[in-house]
Amino acid sequence: MxxxxxxxxxxxxxxxxxxxxxxxxxxxxxxxxxxxxxxxxxxxxxxxxxxxxxxxxxxxxxxxxxxxxxxxxxxxxxxxxxxxxxxxxxxxxxxxxxxxxxxxxxxxxxxxxxxxxxxxxxxxxxxxxxxxxxxxxxxxxxxxxxxxxxxxxxxxxxxxxxxxxxxxxxxxxxxxxxxxxxxxxxxxxxxxxxxxxxxxxxxxxxxxxxxxxxxxxxxxxxxTGPSFGHAMTKRMLHQEWSMGVDEAIESEAQAQAICMMTQDFHRAYHAFVAKQRPVFEGD
Incomplete structure (x- = not known):
């Protein structure tokens, strides 16, 4: 929690x-x-x-x-x-x-x-x-x-x-x-x-x-999806317009690592193991 x-x-x-x-x-x-x-x-x-x-x-x-x-x-x-x-x-x-x-x-x-x-x-x-x-x-x-x-x-x-x-x-x-x-x-x-x-x-x-x-x-x-993940997706779609490919890949690596720290990522894993649909809470 x-x-x-x-x-x-x-x-x-x-x-x-x-x-x-x-x-x-x-x-x-x-x-x-x-x-x-x-x-x-x-x-x-x-x-x-x-x-x-x-x-x-x-x-x-x-x-x-x-x-x-x-x-x-x-x-x-x-x-x-x-x-x-x-x-x-x-x-x-x-x-x-x-x-x-x-x-x-x-x-x-x-x-x-x-x-x-x-x-x-x-x-x-x-x-x-x-x-x-x-x-x-x-x-x-x-x-x-x-x-x-x-x-x-x-x-x-x-x-x-x-x-x-x-x-x-x-x-x-x-x-x-x-x-x-x-x-x-x-x-x-x-x-x-x-x-x-x-x-x-x-x-x-x-x-x-x-x-x-x-x-x-x-x-x-x-x-109903992971709002933190959606916000990160939107930000990266916008920011990567002015990035080179290498810079974009590094930025996405950092963004994804941040998202892996969220509880929604853990919820999705546990729901998958339990063969259930995850309920995301945005944290």
């Missing part, structure tokens, strides 16, 4: 989301899975300055939350997210100074950093329009379930900007390859559900009326 974290450390490294009530999106906790719903269906769920910041803060805080083992992000209605709100973000941006513009673009990038840094696997449930910053949120997720009718578009060049937004030029090529990423980022065209599945951007497809159920079931399945 592992020792609980010292109370002195717990004060700064453990928080609970019980009672969490965000102002700019919906939040539910279903067992060990947290569900984020972008909730402006009349406008296809666009982001605002406030929702960017609140989402960033949520994903940052998830690093200190133990009871949540996986996250699902969806949009209300029949669309995922139409990107930055034209009236509430795009219009004001045209009136800002360079320091303010840089503060905004760094804030949006911080959302992606927080999604990649949180230890929980993040699932995107993608239906309908998934454009601009919405496409970036889907890209920054670990796993994506979409509908055949979904349309994912990195449409930054369509509004006179560069395709290099919020890490797109670093992350998207690693998912679909350099050539395919170049196609999407230069043209701003929509990637349909079937094509996205063929390209590896989408991991699975589901019918629209089964999308959330399918994604939540997958997230719940992952949430």
């Amino acid at each position: 592992s020792k609980p974290i010292s109370p002195h450390l717990a004060n700064g490294n453990r928080i609970s989301l019980a009672g969490f009530a965000p102002q700019h999106f919906r939040w539910e906790q279903r067992g060990a899975v947290g569900l984020v719903t972008l909730n402006r269906p009349d406008r296809k769920n666009p982001l605002t300055f406030d929702s960017y910041a609140e989402l960033r803060d949520l994903f940052r805080n998830l690093s200190y939350v133990e009871e949540i083992k996986a996250i699902v992000v969806q949009g209300a209605g029949e669309n995922f997210c139409s990107g930055g709100d034209v009236h509430e973000i795009i219009g004001p941006l045209t009136q800002m100074s360079m320091p303010d513009l840089l503060a905004f673009t760094r804030m949006t990038g911080d959302l992606v950093k927080a999604m990649r840094a949180c230890p929980q696997p993040v699932f995107a449930a993608i239906d309908g329009v998934c454009a601009g910053a919405g496409a970036i949120m889907a890209m920054a997720s670990d796993l994506r379930v979409a509908t055949a009718r979904s349309k994912t578009a990195f449409l930054f060049t369509r509004v006179g900007l560069a395709g290099c937004d919020m890490g797109a030029c670093a992350i998207l090529p690693r998912i679909v390859g350099q050539g395919r990423a170049s196609d999407l980022l230069y043209s701003g065209r929509s990637l349909g559900g079937e094509e996205g599945l063929q390209w590896g951007f989408h991991n699975r497809l589901a019918a629209p009326d089964e999308l959330l159920e399918t994604t939540m079931a997958w997230a719940a399945e992952i949430a």
